Amino acid sequence: MSYSVAGEPPSTGRRAPLTTAGYSAAEWDLLTDLPGRVLVAAASPAPGRSPRGVGAGLAGLDAVAAGRGFDSDLVRAVVAAIYARHDGAAGGDELLTDLVDLLAACRSAVRVLRRRADPADSAAYRQWVESVAVRVCRTGDGGPSPADRRFLDRVGGALELR
Template sequence: MRDQYTGAEWELLVELPRSVVIAATSAEADGPRRTVNEGIAGHAGIQAGEIDDSALVRAVYADLFLLEADPDADELPAAEEFNNRAAGLAEVLDDARRAARVLAAKAEPADAAAYRVWLHRIAGSVSEAAHSGGFLGLGGDRVTSAEQRFMDDLARALA
């Protein structure tokens, strides 16, 4: 599976799910507890790739899992946000557009669709993980307009 992609293309496909988690977490400024909940939901969304029907998604997940399990790598934080929200979101959307071009050129259509769905589900899991707004944890929006805008932008970038 991996041999049909260049090293840079494969790296893009492997790193994009983690970038989507950070972008979806960054789409709306939240408090630390909400951000951690979003990060945990994002990691769970990534882990769904382990049992996906798509061989591409499973292969990408396996390589991403190996990166995260590398004993020499720094431990991943439970949650992470971009320091520069606008620039970080724009970069992830650019990467998503590049990944869409790679998938269109090299992946089986069903695998390309499964990868896009997986990324969108990851973003949705993050966005729905914590209410934003409200008071003392009550009320607020499950998915804010900024989070929905990111998910819509991601869907367009991957199309």
Template sequence: MPSQPAPGDPLSYPAHAFPNVAIDVFTAHQWELLVRLPGRVIVGATQAATRAAARAGGPGRNVRDGLAGLEAMAAGRAFDSDLVRAVVAAVYAERLPNASTRPRRDLLDECRDALRILDDRADPADSAAYRQWLQSIAARVCTGGRGPAVGQLGPGDRRFLADLGHALGMV
């Protein structure tokens, strides 16, 4: 009897699901990182603003903000990047535990790891699209889905987005 691929293993997804993406260039660990990172970005953006709001005595993130992040993640299905579409499909096919609530420093380290992986193994256009997609997810959470009003964000949100942009090599 053939062994079953481990969850998160790129080979555990049917090949026909990603016809234009050579996901086999990624190790299981690398693919899992790329698939889990969008959810971690939503959690990180939510936590950053909630902590900043608590320090200022204001309200933190609400469900609408998290839903805006999920909508931005799902919008990756329409990206002009086979890699981003494959990651979105894998996110929805995933049976792994939810994104953890590890500290922001870990999230930024994971973003740097993903940047190195993408630089080594992905098409440059797919790498850029994936990084832009992650940044857009975070921005949607930070603005609560209200659009591109990033200039009106509080200092905690601006700092989070700047740190994320640096970690993703976008700044």
């Protein structure tokens, strides 16, 4: 069950909205930027990985949007924050980082979630972020390549899902 930032269960029926009050600005930026960074990394060309096209980016965007239907206040709040950005961008130059930086960001997000989030919301967020990478990597011909599977394993490991 998701809890409000204050730690109180939401009233029956409708869940209480999650605010950013439980997170510093840097922590919230990390949580809201990470799905886009994962999408970009999964869609970017890399040695041994299947080439990606527009379909991969669209699959990733669809996976991000699917977070609106998650039974997690945190995931829904992150998706809402992504869509509420005034410039409509998924992020800036920080999205164009290498795999080492992406994995470090995943580990940082896990530490933030461990300190601040309800365990169910933490698990839902981490699974949702991983699902973005999975959907992008599955868009190539014949499914994920061995290099794609290694990428997914590394992301899943950094998100403490493995």
